[in-house]
Amino acid sequence: MDITLRTAVFGGGCFWCMEAVYELVPGVVDVENGFAGGSRKEPSYEQVSTGLTGHAEVVKLTFDPAKVSYAELLDLFWKMHDPTQVDRQGADTGDRYRSIILYTDENQRLEAERSMAAISKELTAPLATELSPLVAYWPAEDCHQDYFRKHPDRAYCRIVIAPKVDKYLGEVK
Secondary structure (H helix, E strand, C coil): CCCCCEEEEEEECCHHHHHHHHCCCCCEEEEEEEEECCCCCCCCHHHHHCCCCCCEEEEEEEECCCCCCHHHHHHHHHHHCCCCCCCEECCEECHHHCEEEEECCHHHHHHHHHHHHHHHHHCCCCCCCEEEECCCEEECCHHHCCHHHHCCCCHHHHHHHHHHHHHHHHHHC
């Protein structure tokens, strides 16, 4: 049986938070933290942190569309962060924490537009999510991969990431 895996790229604040939740989704076979949406080639975490690269912290999802749809991944994206905040999520501030959907093809663009229109009707503030084509993606350093799994006792993991994971797990029960 030939399985055609697909890719989705989302930014919704700190990539560690999004990674920890998407890793739990059946049908998501890989989650990688990285950078996209900016101009600098092969940026480092430190360079992106300056705010001068234009890149956002993003997750690149590899998923099996027979098990989870792009629309379902978008639905979870809206639940994981506040898409009305401009260049921030909670205490994390700067354009690297912006809400962004980077589509890989025309079908993803159309699905994202539909999803954005639907979620906009539910929000009490304007949607701040950027929709852009994925031009280039750069993986983050190894120390930023599987962060929550490797460091569950660190303060940021306990205070910020764990509640997002718990919320997701509570919704799938």
